[in-house]
Amino acid sequence: MIINHPILGPRDAQEFVYLGDANLMGRPDGMTAGIEAFHDYLYNRDNPAGAHRELWYHEQGDRSWLVVTRNTVTHEILKVEMARDVARAGGRSK
Amino acid sequence: MRYSGFRVIAEALTGHKGWKPVWRDPAPQAEYDYIIVGGGGHGLATAYYLAKEFKQARIAVLEKGYLGGGNVGRNTTIIRSNYLLEGNEPFYEFSLKLWEGLEQDFNYNAMVSQRGIINLIHTDAQRDAFTRRGNGMILNGADAEMLNRDQVRALYPFLNFDNARFPIKGALMQRRGGTVRHDAVAWGYARGADMRGVDLIQNCEVTGMRIENGRIRGVETSRGFIGAKKVGVAVAGSSSKVMAHAGMRLPIESHVLQAFVSEGLKPFINGVMTFGAGHFYVSQSDKGGLVFGGDIDGYNSYAQRGNLPVIEDVAEGGMALMPAIGRARLLRTWGGIMDMSMDGSPIIDKTHVEGLYFNGGWCYGGFKATPASGWCFAHLLAKDEPHKTATAYRFDRFLKGLMIDEKGQGAQPNLH
Ligand SMILES: Cc1cc2nc3c(=O)[nH]c(=O)nc-3n(C[C@H](O)[C@H](O)[C@H](O)COP(=O)(O)OP(=O)(O)OC[C@H]3O[C@@H](n4cnc5c(N)ncnc54)[C@H](O)[C@@H]3O)c2cc1C
Numbered sequence: 001m002i003i004n005h006p007i008l009g010p011r012d013a014q015e016f017v018y019l020g021d022a023n024l025m026g027r028p029d030g031m032t033a034g035i036e037a038f039h040d041y042l043y044n045r046d047n048p049a050g051a052h053r054e055l056w057y058h059e060q061g062d063r064s065w066l067v068v069t070r071n072t073v074t075h076e077i078l079k080v081e082m083a084r085d086v087a088r089a090g091g092r093s094k
Numbered sequence: 095m096r097y098s099g100f101r102v103i104a105e106a107l108t109g110h111k112g113w114k115p116v117w118r119d120p121a122p123q124a125e126y127d128y129i130i131v132g133g134g135g136h137g138l139a140t141a142y143y144l145a146k147e148f149k150q151a152r153i154a155v156l157e158k159g160y161l162g163g164g165n166v167g168r169n170t171t172i173i174r175s176n177y178l179l180e181g182n183e184p185f186y187e188f189s190l191k192l193w194e195g196l197e198q199d200f201n202y203n204a205m206v207s208q209r210g211i212i213n214l215i216h217t218d219a220q221r222d223a224f225t226r227r228g229n230g231m232i233l234n235g236a237d238a239e240m241l242n243r244d245q246v247r248a249l250y251p252f253l254n255f256d257n258a259r260f261p262i263k264g265a266l267m268q269r270r271g272g273t274v275r276h277d278a279v280a281w282g283y284a285r286g287a288d289m290r291g292v293d294l295i296q297n298c299e300v301t302g303m304r305i306e307n308g309r310i311r312g313v314e315t316s317r318g319f320i321g322a323k324k325v326g327v328a329v330a331g332s333s334s335k336v337m338a339h340a341g342m343r344l345p346i347e348s349h350v351l352q353a354f355v356s357e358g359l360k361p362f363i364n365g366v367m368t369f370g371a372g373h374f375y376v377s378q379s380d381k382g383g384l385v386f387g388g389d390i391d392g393y394n395s396y397a398q399r400g401n402l403p404v405i406e407d408v409a410e411g412g413m414a415l416m417p418a419i420g421r422a423r424l425l426r427t428w429g430g431i432m433d434m435s436m437d438g439s440p441i442i443d444k445t446h447v448e449g450l451y452f453n454g455g456w457c458y459g460g461f462k463a464t465p466a467s468g469w470c471f472a473h474l475l476a477k478d479e480p481h482k483t484a485t486a487y488r489f490d491r492f493l494k495g496l497m498i499d500e501k502g503q504g505a506q507p508n509l510h
Contacts, residue, residue: 019506
């Protein structure tokens with residue numbers, strides 16, 4: 001698989017480390033969310049067959065986190081974004 | 095028809111005209127007491143034990159493709175009970191004991207071969223860890239033995255003992271571990287279930303669930319609605335897809351694992367060998383092919399095929415351990431979709447829907463579990479309480495902090 005890095009261009013997926021569903025970026029607030037919400041965040045997954053937004057870390061490159069939208073049935077990569085841009089667009093400061 | 099040596103000779107003398115199809119091909123009935131979703135090893139074993147051991151009737155297995163076309167026919171056929179943790183080891187030892195009597199029990203040759211499995215050791219710390227694991231196994235009635243370097247050398251003199259990074263210092267041996275002809279396991283259970291009246295319904299994909307007032311009424315399928323009092327789901331890599339029909343999100347990710355077979359070679363590996371440090375394991379089939387594998391590809395996938403980087407990684411692991419295989423040619427590679435759970439251990443449990451039960455999260459190790467998984471799932475379906483070796487395989491263990499994490503990796507499925 002080739003991941004089209006927004007800054008570095010096409011890179012082999014081997015340069016990256018895979019973390020999982022991009023929803024992991026939306027960690028609930030530890031003081032208010034409660035144990036059920038944290039349990040759901042940490043352990044449960046949508047695990048879709050089809051388009052999946054997921055976190056890849058460019059460990060052997062610029063050390064950036066990317067949000068890759070990839071089809072889990074065909075392995076086709078549909079979209080690549082910088083994770084920090086996604087986080088900021090979602091209202092976070094960093 | 096019972097199979098026996100006599101039968102084989104009689105058929106040979108009469109032109110093999112007496113063999114019959116091994117199971118029926120029934121049309122689905124309107125309603126069953128039990129529907130098992132998924133005609134893989136676990137689903138078929140569940141139906142078999144439900145009928146045979148728990149004396150239940152009106153049972154159907156619904157399979158979206160053909161029986162045994164999933165992981166049960168794609169795995170590398172290793173059986174063992176060399177786990178450490180309390181929640182796991184009694185279950186896997188129960189499974190190994192069932193394997194030992196399986197062929198007589200279901201009157202089918204599954205080629206159960208207890209040829210021994212070794213896990214290689216390269217450091218003192220690893221030796222300590224494996225010694226602890228071996229003691230855990232013995233405490234639970236399994237067999238375990240520590241081999242020193244010379245004992246490993248006597249078994250496999252051609253290994254690269256003085257690899258600079260991972261010199262071989264010994265191994266943990268389980269002599270009762272080994273391999274089983276995987277397809278024959280599916281066929282044997284299917285035949286045994288069919289003989290006891292279970293309807294095995296192929297080309298029948300479950301596409302929805304009918305749930306009324308919190309109770310399961312049946313399943314929607316590609317062959318129409320089929321009613322059921324109880325539904326047990328055992329669909330391995332498709333677990334999240336099927337349980338989504340009941341509104342559930344599971345502690346599971348689907349990942350692809352690849353397997354490899356070389357051209358046929360003269361016998362030189364008589365047991366199973368794992369080289370964990372090099373992400374490689376191998377056995378040799380009775381036809382002579384080396385059957386081997388390594389890590390999962392590592393990203394969510396529902397494609398039954400993997401990518402080249404893992405093939406390269408596995409081949410490197412094989413070469414590091416056994417330089418002698420350098421000229422052997424790879425014949426085939428393929429992939430299967432596994433239900434990787436958040437702690438690397440399975441789930442056999444009820445759900446929030448009355449009458450709906452779940453069996454999954456087997457990761458890359460569910461083949462060895464097939465007999466016990468079927469038995470324990472049948473126990474849960476028939477009696478509404480878990481079998482004594484499967485009490486820890488609950489959904490709520492993640493909420494309660496009772497994870498069964500053999501590797502200590504935490505909630506990241508691709509590291510288990
Ligand atoms: C390459 C590879 C190597 C492995 N090596 C080993 C090993 O050496 N030792 C070991 O112990 N384990 C091993 N495993 C793991 C083991 O194969 C699995 O954990 C186990 O087979 C899963 O259970 P099963 O047999 O019931 O699954 P499957 O055979 O996959 O059965 C599930 C069935 O459900 C069906 N299904 C899915 N969705 C639906 C639906 N909607 N409606 C109806 N039916 C449906 C599928 O078609 C499939 O037939 C390996 C796996 C792979 C992929």
